[in-house]
Amino acid sequence: MNRSLYVLLLLSSLTLFSTAQTGGILKSTVLESGSNAPIEFANVLVEGTTLGGVTDEKGQVEVKDIPPGTYNVKISSIGYQPKTVFEIEITKGKPAVIVTEISPASTELAEVEIKANPFVKNEESPVSVRTIGTNEIQRYPGGNRDISRVIQSLPGVGFSSGFRNDILIRGGSPSENRFYLDGIEIPNINHFATQGASGGPTGLINVDFIREVNFYSSAFPANRGNSLSSVMDIKMREGRDDRWGGTFTIGASEISASMESPLNKKKTATMLASVRYSYLQFLFTALKLPFLPTYSDAQAKIKWKVTDKDELVFISLSAYDINRLNTKLKNPNDGQRYLLNVLPEQDQISYMLGGKYTHYFENSYLQVFLSRNMLINSFNKWVNNDKSLPKVTEYKSTEAENKLRVEYTGRKKNWRYNVGVNYELARYTNRSSFIDSRFVDNGLTRVEFSSKYMLHKFGAFGNVSNSMFDNRVTVSLGMRVDGNNYNKSMLQVWNQVSPRLSLSVNLTENLRVNMNAGYYHQIPAYTLLGYEDSTDSFANIDRLTYMRNVHAVAGIEYTTPINSRISVEGFLKRYYNVPFMLDNNISLANQGAGFGVVGNGPARSTSEGRTYGLEVLYEQKLFKGFYGILSYTLFWSQFQDATQNYVSSSWDTRHIISLTAGKKFKKNWELGARMRVQGGSPFTPFDIAASTLYSRFNPSAPGIPDYNNINSVRAAWFHSLDIRVTKKWYFKRWSFELFVDVQNVYAAKAPSPPSFVPVYGADGVTPVADSNDPSRFQYTLVETGSRTVLPTIGFVIYY
Secondary structure (H helix, E strand, C coil), X not given: CCHHHHHHHHHHHHHHHCCCCCCEEEEEEEEECCCCCXXXXXXXXXXXXXXXXXXXXXXXXXXXXXXXXXXXXXXXXXXXXXXEEEEEEECCCCCEEEEEEECECCCCCXXXXXXXXXXXXXXXXXXXXXXXXXXXXXXXXCCCCCHHHHHHHCCCEECCCCCCCCCEECCCCHHHEEEEECCEEECCCEECCCECCCCCCEECCCHHHEEEEEEECCCCCCCCCCCCCEEEEEEECCCCCCCCEEEEEECCCEEEEEEEEECCCCCCEEEEEEEEEECHHHHHHHCCCCEEEEEEEEEEEEEEECCXXXXXXXXXXXXXXXXXXXXXXXXXXXXHHHHHHHCCEEEEEEEEEEEEEEEECCCEEEEEEEEEEEEEEEEEEEHHHCCCCCEEEEEEEEEEEEEEEEEEEEEECCEEEEEEEEEEEEEEEEEEEEEECCCCCCCCEEEEEEEEEEEEEEEEEEEEEEEECCCCEEEEEEEEEEEECCCHHHHCHXXXXXXXXXXXXXXXXXXXXXXXXXXXXXXXXXXXXXXXCCCCCECCCCCCCCEEEEEEEEEEEEECCCCEEEXXXXXXXXXXXXXXXXXXXXXXXHCCCCCCECCCCCEEEEEEEEEEEEEEEEEEEEECCEEEEEEEEEEEEEEECCCCCEEECCCCCCEEEEEEEEEEXXXXXXXXXXXXXXXXXXXXXXXXXXXXXXXXXXXCCCCCECHHHCCCEECCCEEEEEEEEEEEEECCCCEEEEEEEEECCCCCCCCCCCEEEECECCCCCCECEECCEEEEECEEEECCCCCCCEEEEEEEXXX
């Protein structure tokens, strides 16, 4: 029997087996926003069916015999604003569980009819926030089940071409983002994380554990500090409480498994756990790439409802990443040889352990967050990649943070308030040894230092919001202060006062105007704080202070009866006290989208910047099988150069266009597509006169940028199309998903700056001399952008 016939018979048998099973179950819990109190007698309706129910005194209801598929769920209750939860997948194998918070309405239903708005706004952040559900993440074309790639469909979110997940928000750098997992801060959500920034090539969060993601590109809540560009608040779901179950996934580059179950007979404690291992090195070997990455990760959550008023949550997240060079690559071309010469080998270990305690009062609750996270990052580079020869580069650094945050949240009538404090003990070590040829007139120099320090960070925050005039106007005022003991400037908390104000006005039932203005502060990266000079002293201790950013955002939003909305937002961000790197005379805001380390050098907090622009969004939530999102962003991103003139930053692509759309068909087929278009990224040309000198030749960094002409050249526009086809089968106790995902369907080239590559002699080590000047060597500029089409065929088993 040939292979195609076997696959056809297998799929046919799955279809036959799936036709005779009973329906699925929806378990819904409805809570009051602000107090987290259960809401009794709330109506829960499965849209498109006649099925639904009413919550009990615990705010819970169970709806049975729902035909398998994806549904929107409508929730309403007298005296509360209705809410729609989109795209809840119902299966026969396990109950679908949703936990929904709804806000009190200032007008009773008896007086006026309150209609559900499918895009309910956060009182504290009515503008520049988007909510993404787990089903949207899993089905996203080209997303590879990675939340960092999924948010690239949102307005204002730029991206770097190639294999990276850098998040570039409204012209800001990748180092300006913060991430939270069930309210616990995590330093990064990517494997092979860029130290001092937030990017990496692939995500490490298990999307099967995600309930929803709230993504803020401005108007950050006061209890979310230390960010200038974005906050990603990831909420995990709970483990199932009826029996044990899990998932098993195989894709083109990785294999993963997870399990979940109740932990006691009372079903008051549940757990989730997963492990994942990549075999990306085999794919990269087949593609003849010069680097061979491997990664693995583990994630777990335990929730224990101790009493009706007390609950505990424990979370862990860990990763181990290894990158080795493909030195066995036969007959490498110029681009491959260049990468072999410049890339180091890397080992990176990271983990986070955290806990959350919540105590509920009648109309309020108290939360205590305690966590520890650590990053161990090392790079090594040998002469000619021969480990028997001396090292060109040796770097090992650790970052450890122990965090405590206490919050009290409540609601009284139309007032909602949140107050709290936070403390953090951080420890940083760095042992560096590398060759630097950038600003040496005669020959190379080796930079060596070893440093360590402990840092005490602290802060306080508060926010109050109120809805008035029959919920037509919502006002929110927040404030936070931050400080640490690194130096006198940072210790003085009045230097880091961060007020913020939000206003939302409903002009009509479907038309709303939203505004926000605020100050935000962020501490420089540990790599900057811990850099030592030749005297073994912290070189930057008297030169650095908190970075400051002033946001002003205003927009208008129109919602339609078909679960869609149209919005237009204008934004302005002004940057102050951005570190200016003294070794290469550029603002740190231009760095962060590459592998390695950002900020390991001398700097001074003197740079300023500005980004401003306009975003247009059309979003269609699931309606009659269709969904989609179309966004366009026009913006400018500029930072000061060495002469304090404003020039384009590395993220100033000017135009970002994204279209993601899909259709659900009968018999559980689904087709989705994503088209991305982005303007050309600015880059800095090479200083050819300096780069071609034998005395400055450094094989691990052969090209010296001409920072006197920073970002004076632009790459070509980027465009790419991704397609995903999914088919699902539902069985009595399990379900099966088969998917085909093709990234870069028409093999578009990912534009990138050219690489400076010496012309090597027969030994492949020594550059060939310039016949006109023996003190110089020959070179070529090599285009390194790829046209890789990446197809993936995989499956997921849910049981």
